[in-house]
Amino acid sequence: MKISGWGRFPTTDAKLITPVDLNAWKKSLQDKGEIISRGLGRSYGDSANASLVLQSDYLDHYINFDVEQGILRCEAGLSLHQILNCIIPKGWFLPVTPGSGYVTIGGAVASDVHGKNHHISGAFGDHVLSIELLLGSGEVLVVSRSQFPELFHATCGGMGLTGVILSVALKLKAIKSSNICQTTIKVKNLEEILHQFDVNQASTYSVAWIDCLAKGAQLGRSILMLGEHATESELLLAEPKKLAVPVEMPSTLLNTYSISAFNALYYARAKNAIHQSEVSYMNYFYPLDGLRNWNRLYGKRGFVQYQFVLPKASGYKGMRDILERISNAGKGSFLAVLKGFGPQNSNHLSFPLEGYTLALDFKAEQSTFDLIKTLDPLVVGYGGRMYLAKDALMSQETFKKGYPRWMEFEEIRNKYHALGKFASSQSRRLGLA
């Protein structure tokens, strides 16, 4: 059957198997051909596409929850929403969360996802204590910073290419309330928003929505959203809203005019320069989870998400250069998100590095592919790289420049029986064995 990532582009013809227990997982590994494990399919491109896809649906058991210490051990197929429902009532929260709770914890480890607190708390893998990993040989290893450390660091951010992540032990973050005190700040241009990230270093969470169609003096106008965990209110679970995009929308609905109008309205809506409010964690972290199948907004052919990071030193110049090109190409993006990153960690293929990251959505069409082809060399030229969990188009050359530790990664895969066993459409495209 045809499968694709969240961007619905590209598609791959795959055989799907949902192993029911460890024996079934081991048996599935004996299959010939390239194998990749897949959780909720929320990586955007082809990271979880392969000819044989092993789905983690039945890896949905909790193993242990130490409520005193805030250490959760659970199988890899549980989603972050499910985990939050279990831990919030006990006063704990995810130490790092991406912008959707509909990702599995295994996927969060494999993509070494980041959140709005990266500048303070690092990436997801930085809070993982150990991982139970099924190797290509059928052996199960528990890997951590002290046991098989190189395999641990290759697996966090390793896109499922080192083995099957069976379970994860995670150190949680203590909270007193499930609400977030949010401060929004209206910012006029790029220079100011980058400055604002620096000024607000001490803020636990920070992220900015950016109008990528604004030009000239307004280039980079944005709304910065800061957040702190509330301390007074209760520990309450929230359900995502139940709106849905029922069918694929005509892809012409999203065009330069509609997006530019939306952006102008969104910017104008924030009337005051600074606004404070208390919102539920669901509204602050997962606003799009309330709109099911929002990926259908881009129509049948799908979309690509383009997320890159630039080092701090070249941040302003590089970001300006790239934003100008996007704006001049008239390629709008509903969701343009800017964030300041803290230092990179020691995982081989982890995305974040100290600097600024920008994430954009583009309709999957020829003009997008052409634009991205011109942007990729700029990004690596400025010393940056692309996020593997979002990527659908990157060339081998771009990847190898952006992720110079790829050879070390391959040696570890070779040592632990992953070569010739675990591969995805993406890993093939990027020139990994």
Next chain:
Amino acid sequence: MKNILIIGASSAIAQATARIWAKQQAAFFLVGRDRAKLERLAQDLLVRGASKAEIGVVDFLSIAEHQGAISRACESLGNLDIALLAHGSLTDQARGEQNNQYAVEELTLNFSTAVSFLTLVASRMSAQKQGAIAVIGSVAGDRGRSSNYFYGAAKAGLAAFTQGLRQRLSKENVHVLLIKPGFVDTPMTSEFKKGFLWASPDQVAKDIDNAITKKKNTLYTPWFWAWIMLIIQHIPEPIFKKLKL
């Protein structure tokens, strides 16, 4: 806080139902064949809120082991509030047609071993004068069809048995529910092509929890199977035998 015995606890429907009850801090005794699977489920239920989750490993086909398992459950839990009977196997129809030994084994597993457990649980609950027994049957038991009559016959037998048991125990304040799931997307049905009629174990579990609370006698889940089976049961036999079902 409810005390709950589950026979065949690692079945997907039983597991999904147990997770609903775990949230309500239920105490469990989980009976099944495979120790590793039961331990995995017990840990899971404890994290999800269960106040207790102990396990009993049995070979279902060894009837002599049944009494011991039920005794251990009662030692562990005290009074039983709910007993859910969920073990069984989806008989390979073609293999049954060729192999009478296999056919009888399957019928024993899907019918006779259930009768054995139900008889033991019934004595216990009738002595308590309280409790609910929920039995997983199947829409396949409503009418024999060429594609699955070994499985269907066992479930039909179970339906008749459950009816009689319900009548007997109704005088003892014990409620008996027969659950008839339609197509459910579980490891047992992984080989089937899934269409719009298929339900998830979570949907079915919600219905089961509801039906026990409301003391329903028979539950079709999802609900539309009641209508589908009503039609199938009323097709005249001369026409029915010509159909491919």
